[in-house]
Amino acid sequence: MLAPVLVLNANFEPIHVCNSHRAISLILTGKANLVLNGRGEIHTVARVYPRPTIIRLTHMIHRPRHRIKLTKREVLRRDHDTCQYCGQHAPSLTIDHVYPRHLGGQTTWENVVSACSACNHRKGSHTLEQAQMSLLRRPSEPPASALYYFGRHLPENQEWLPYIEGW
Numbered sequence: 001m002l003a004p005v006l007v008l009n010a011n012f013e014p015i016h017v018c019n020s021h022r023a024i025s026l027i028l029t030g031k032a033n034l035v036l037n038g039r040g041e042i043h044t045v046a047r048v049y050p051r052p053t054i055i056r057l058t059h060m061i062h063r064p065r066h067r068i069k070l071t072k073r074e075v076l077r078r079d080h081d082t083c084q085y086c087g088q089h090a091p092s093l094t095i096d097h098v099y100p101r102h103l104g105g106q107t108t109w110e111n112v113v114s115a116c117s118a119c120n121h122r123k124g125s126h127t128l129e130q131a132q133m134s135l136l137r138r139p140s141e142p143p144a145s146a147l148y149y150f151g152r153h154l155p156e157n158q159e160w161l162p163y164i165e166g167w
C-alpha cells in the first residue's frame with residue numbers, strides 16, 4: 001500500500017509523490033482520477049480497486065514552483081557523488097564549505113560541495129587559495145525540473161518518464 005504514486009496537477013504537471021493508500025482515497029473522494037494503473041489491484045474487505053501508479057487531480061491546485069531543498073543528500077546528488085576537488089567517486093562523501101564557515105561562509109548551494117574525507121581534511125578551515133586547491137566546477141543551485149525532482153523514482157517507475165519529461 002505504500003508504493004509511490006505520481007500525482008499530476010489538472011494540467012498534467014507532475015507535482016507530488018504520494019503513496020497508494022493516499023492515492024486511492026483521493027480517487028474515492030473524487031479529487032483525482034486514475035491515469036495509469038501499473039501494479040494490479042488492491043483488495044479490501046468489501047471491494048477491489050485498481051492499484052494506481054499515476055493519478056491526476058480533478059481540480060488545478062496552485063503552488064509555487066519546486067525548489068530543491070539544500071540537504072546533504074541533495075548536494076551529493078547534485079555532485080553525482082563525486083568529490084569536487086579530486087573527482088573521486090565515493091559512496092561516503094562529506095560536505096565542505098568552499099569559503100569557510102568561520103570566515104563567514106554561508107550554507108548555500110553556491111558555497112557547499114561534496115568532498116572526500118581526504119580532500120576535506122587537506123582543505124581544513126582554509127580558503128581555496130590558502131589550501132591551493134580548486135574545484136572541478138562552480139557549485140550552483142540544481143535545476144528544479146520535474147526530471148531532477150522526481151528522477152530518483154524513475155528506476156522503479158519507468159512508466160512515469162513520459163509524464164515527467166519536459167516539465
Ligand SMILES: [Zn+2]
Nearest residue numbers: 083086116119
Ligand atoms: Zn577528494
